[in-house]
Amino acid sequence: MTEHPTQGPDFNRGNNGLLPAIAQDASSGQVLMLAYMNQQSYDETLASGQATYWSRSRQSLWKKGETSGHWQTVEEVFIDCDADTILLKVQQQGPACHEGYQSCFYRQVTDEGLRVIDHG
């Protein structure tokens, strides 16, 4: 018996069954984005090998890249100690951010305000 007998994320721990999923570039280690997954999108991610999230705004499955072509091919999946956060190591096609930056985290907080830094 282990503390977390589940073999994957525990979606009961999420808000409305949603857990945060971090996408990290498998090659560069760059953190690309954070989105949310429910059980359905997680299952679809494992089955297809393509990162599939749950769009909170559209309330629907969101297969990353389906409209943009900026697919995320999943190489490895990790869960954290509480089984309530998912980490995907992905091969990113094109930019991850819908604003055209390689990573969604393209703005650094500095004493002088936000500074755009594109690591792409």
Added chain:
Amino acid sequence: MTEHPTQGPDFNRGNNGLLPAIAQDASSGQVLMLAYMNQQSYDETLASGQATYWSRSRQSLWKKGETSGHWQTVEEVFIDCDADTILLKVQQQGPACHEGYQSCFYRQVTDEGLRVIDHG
């Protein structure tokens, strides 16, 4: 005028004012953990230079390392395109995970179940 006039995270976009914050090792690029921040913990993080989260279980400020000594000294802070996720690049003292692993993401999901992988 910019699309996001805020100079930092938009805590109004969070659940109960909480936004996910990713801690990434500034040297190795390893994703260490994900925790949550409210405005107070974010302000404290910037003021002190030490990662300070909001403990959802204890409903209180959680200065990482205060009891364990496993501090996270913040080198850089980023926000994502929606200003609703925070990325901290930190110097991690000791293991980030309370279970003794360098990263909380020490379990990989594989076809054979969970596999413990400590990158520490």
